[in-house]
Amino acid sequence: MSKSSRRVDTFASHYIFLLIFFFHSGQLAGMDVVSPELNSLLPDEIMDTEAIEDISDSQAHGTNTQSKTTNETTVPMETDTSSNVSSAENTLVAPTSKDSSPSSSSAGNQITISVSSTTSSLPILKQSLATSTTSTKTTNSVSGTTVSTGGLKLSGPFTISAANHQIILNKVATAQASEASKSSATCHQVIKQEGQKLLVTAIGKSGSPIVLQLPNSKAPVGQTSADPKIQTPQFKVVTIGGRPELKPLVGCTTNQMTALQTQQLKAVQIAKKTPTSSAPIKFIITKTVNSKGASPQSQVVAGRVLTQTSSVLPTKTITLTEPIGTSLQSIPGKKIAISPLKTPSKVTVVSVASPTSSAPPKTVTLPVNLALGQQILAVQQSTSASPVKVVSSQATAQNIKPVQSVAVGGVSGSHFKTIIPLATQPNVQQIQVPGSRFHYVRLVTATTASSTVQPSGPSTNSVQTAKPMMVSTGAVRMSVPIVPAQSVKQVAPKPLTTAVQGVSTSQTQQRLIMPATPLPQIQPNFTNLPPGTVLAPAPGGGNVGYAVVPAQYVTQLQQSPFVTLANNSSFSASSGVQTQARLPVNGVSTTESTSRPRKPCNCTKSQCLKLYCDCFANGEFCNNCNCNNCFNNLEHETERLKAIKTCLDRNPEAFKPKIGKGKEGESDRRHSKGCNCKRSGCLKNYCECYEAKIMCSSICKCIGCKNFEESPERKTLMHLADAAEVRVQQQTAAKTKLSSQISDLLMRTTPVIPTGGGSIPCLELNSSAHLFLCWFRKLPYTFVTKEVLEATCECLLERAKCSEQTLQPQAEAERMILEEFGHCLMSIINSAGKAKVDCASINC
């Protein structure tokens, strides 16, 4: 188990944020804007009954706490702001690749920031880097830094608070948009590639956009000037609801790397080597949240206080590699503590290091995967004015379509910038909650077609799950049950034709959640959504949407190199996914996926959009099912969303697990509603309680229930079931043993052809004799009876004695024995053939 994995087990309260930016090279322009409505659709809290219960109150209290949590080092929650930076293993890997491979060429624009549990090779940001102090009590945070190594620079108001075990990407500080536009390029966060691709995000109160700039191949790396003029007309930068009251950006200059910064970078590298404290770093990426009634400068995620980074903080440079097919995940307007994990969440920015970059790649652990061309989300409001600049050093020219960035401010006061892709290529931004059974996928559908496929960066992120986490955003609390000690790996080594990358699948459950299409009327109560939900894009449902996508689906997308979105304006992968249901759920945890195999449904009339359908009820897409007229797929996302809404309207807890914890003193597991059995005695699988292998409880309304502890019928059934199970096991074991014995016997009976002379000539058979012997064994035993064998052996022994008495040489003796053996066999064969003929004649 990796170091990080152990940490996961140790630090269940640490959250890992995985932000994945999907960026298709051809789709750099294909950025989607997340509308406020969509943001409103984002679950304020995702709660699981068990998870909530599992979440001790101690953690629950910390969710809203802010600055005071800084001193709570003992609490493994996000409130823990222990200043031990060394422990923080947040690596931001920004490899820049010049990979000109066809697949990569398109992907070249991708910048992936992924949470990686692997700490080995990645540089670590240490607390030492974060020398700045935030306005809040939170300390040891680095914000508004520009991280650049080599060609790519990531500069902007992101805060890395190693001390808090948090890495926060801050949106641009409150600088007004106009100022931002006018301000020096440093204030803009521009991703510019070859001068054609510019992604601008105006996240945060400040109007200053965050620009990920892919530097022109010819352009010197590190050139981060975000001159709006330079921004090609291909990109429209729209500031999003910058607040006038926001503080001006400070330290926007990203191009300049102060000596202090350099030292910090070094410190980071050093930090990697230094043993870290046990406390994991929590990485939190939050979009600006409406600060109604709340301090705009501080945000609490999962009990942790996210504070604005002070502008004083020196900028950090993070090298980012471009073509990383990953998705940035963030829920705009919502704070998400994605990983409740105890494990230190690492955020790895995986980039293909461009050979041109002289500077060695710097890694900053960030729980985020960034893919250029994707939305930049989850930016915490920060007082720091320093923008984040991301410059890709990709030298390969890429066809990038114009991108519009649209200001989406004004919703609940939340301010965030989003990038609107003009390409229709759907992008999936996967939000991974490591260790949790949830998969959050943000689907961004481009409006323009872009067929290029980007291979996902060979980044592997493994994160182990921990206990259920609770995340609070402002007044919102989100708790996510997490499968204990399950490792979540993100493997995107394969070049994928789809934009989906960075799959994590430790899930044991897959549940659905959100509408993929901007359906304002559909606002499911995510609180009631079952665990294992996945947010995914809806193919036909508009530009941007959140779809509830089974994690399996995501996995399939990632794993399947055959899924292609090319030339498809819609998310055609859905069909492909469905047809690929047999693919392993994920390459990582196949066992898990098989641990809970879902039966294929057989729905015929419900279109799999009612709770009759188990797939739908479990928030899963139908996969390899036998259903007819199935609408439980991405192709019918609209209908599906409506159905979800209908179900939730009818029963807000429709998608909650039915089996939850019972009252105190009762069994740990009980049916949430109880059964209503009348004729089955609750001893058949008709009964949901019995099916769940739990006894009926007081809330059941069953008649003639026999599913209680002392029930003799139940005991009998249990015994029978146990006996049957034992019998099956025994049979299986017997079969296995028999097979092994047969194999072993065959191996033993196979004569060994000696290489040298043997003392027993008759056993030394040449290859011909060996083959003959094999054939002999295949003779019907009726012809090779014991008597026949004895007679044969006697003949052979007699021949051997004769040879021995006549003092014949060994070779001659062997020959004589073999001849005798041949005679014997011929006799047997003749007898067999004769018998066969006789039998045939009789049958005739």
Place this chain on the structure above:
DNA sequence: GAGTTTGAAACT
């Protein structure tokens, strides 16, 4: 595999 039984979900 077809038909029956069963109980949850959906409907009224």
Place this chain on the structure above:
DNA sequence: CAGTTTCAAACTC
């Protein structure tokens, strides 16, 4: 909320 209908899984033959 109760009664009825619909539905698909579980079960039986």
